[in-house]
Amino acid sequence: MRTSSKNVLAGYHWMAAPAMVFTIGMIGFPIGYAIWLSLSNVPPGGDPVFSGLENYARLVKDPEFWNAFKLTVSLYAMSLSMQLILGTWLGLLLGRSRAAQGLTRVILVSPFMLPPVVVGMMAIVILDPSFGIANWLLAQIGLPPGLWLSDPKTVLFTFAVLDTWQWTPFVALIVMGGYLSLPAEVFEAVELDGATSFQRFWHVTLPLLGPTLVTAAVLRSVDILRFFDVIYLTTQGGPGNSSTTLNILAYRRGFEFFDFGYASAIMITLSAVVFGTVLIFSKLRAAVAW
């Protein structure tokens, strides 16, 4: 029997134990296993045999890996920059007009709560080169049709646009929160200085929003670097290899070619890229803090 005095002294640490055991079993152990697989040669159907850094040596020399790496970085750069720029624009718009209410709010949260698979299905139908509404609309205003996901030159940009459609409101709501929490006196002071609205934005609002933008950038980076569902659903990495990002390459190596060791090496590398990016942003966050 516990006494009440013991109870006061006792900690609640044990209440976190089940969750931690679960996390270590379901996440920690598999990550360790994946690292080991990446250091092994795994013949299909056979047991892994330790092979040192062989998979990583193969990876460094593999043009397919470097192609995937390049595609991951360009998709990331395009998506993130579009989302941050448009998200800042929309976020300030929402903050200024206090518009995130009612139907507006519903429209804003809907895209990023949709299953990515639905975004892919939407893209198949709307961006169909012959029967899609997108090309029909372009034709109405006299613009040439696009091949979108069927053209190796435009496929990656199209994915960036789709992700930007889905996630710009998310960035915007974060920016709006940051903007609304800024001290009002700052704006009053610059107003008196007679600064133009662009000067005000560039020299006052944007620097003050620095930490907010870094927060948004971290959250989006993690997702964009792992971007998978919409690609796998629509092009499966094609046409050719033109949208085979690291995550797609790793998945296909692992689950279509059953090359477990090599696939794990790609996945570990991708994870390192994700964590490295988060780390860089957390340093950056300290630099832009005010």
Add this chain to the structure above:
Amino acid sequence: MVSRNILRALDRIQLTIILAILGIPIVWIFMLAFKSRTEVAALPPKLIFTPTLENFVELFNRNDFLHATINSMIVASGSTVLGIVLGVPAAFAISWHRMSWPATITLFARMAPGTLFLLPWLIMFTKLGLVGSHLVLILTHAAITLPVVIWVLLPYMDALPRELVESAQIDGARQDQILRLVAIPIVSGGMVVAAILSFVFSWNYFVFALVLSGIRTKTAIVASFNFIGEGVTNWGALMAAAVIIALPPLILTLLIQKRLVGGLASGAVKG
């Protein structure tokens, strides 16, 4: 102030354009889902049409889509319950003792690419004979829902008045009673948000079920994916599938949109 009114009008116009770009594609898939076969790919598009349920009838007749939808319900509910059962006490303990490493571990789980765990899981769960079961999907999806529950609940737990817990301790309440009778009633609003977000994230998740589900346990998301090859020639049914899998997240989001937006906005402040 004329110029101020003009600026305000400009803001309104920009906002309307953006909202149209965000909203119209969603309205569009709903419209296509209710169009008849001849109208669905017609250009110029028919904006006024007689809605029909034939696409939904076809979808459910041909593809056992109903079964897949039930599977999704089972998996999303199961992983949400598991996430809540494990996550609520954990969030309480993490917040109370300001424990940093468990929070970091769950954050790590949130950031790593899902495909990283998938190969080891496939090997592990094949050995355990669990591949293709509902259980394996519930367990793997709980790896998504648990971090969501903990991170959503932490601010609610942090706001819990410490005196309330301490006075309950002095009154001789057991620890589990303190959690059940003191903490949980106060954070119940946060638990609703956590549960809904967990359900939505689990419902939306694609790749775990793609690899680990069996013919009888396919989720609606995976069934939709399998349907795409066929759906390329049958847009109506494809869009009906899109509507079925989009509706639960959209409806559930309606319930928590205010808190969701508040959470995102305040997250920006605290970072």
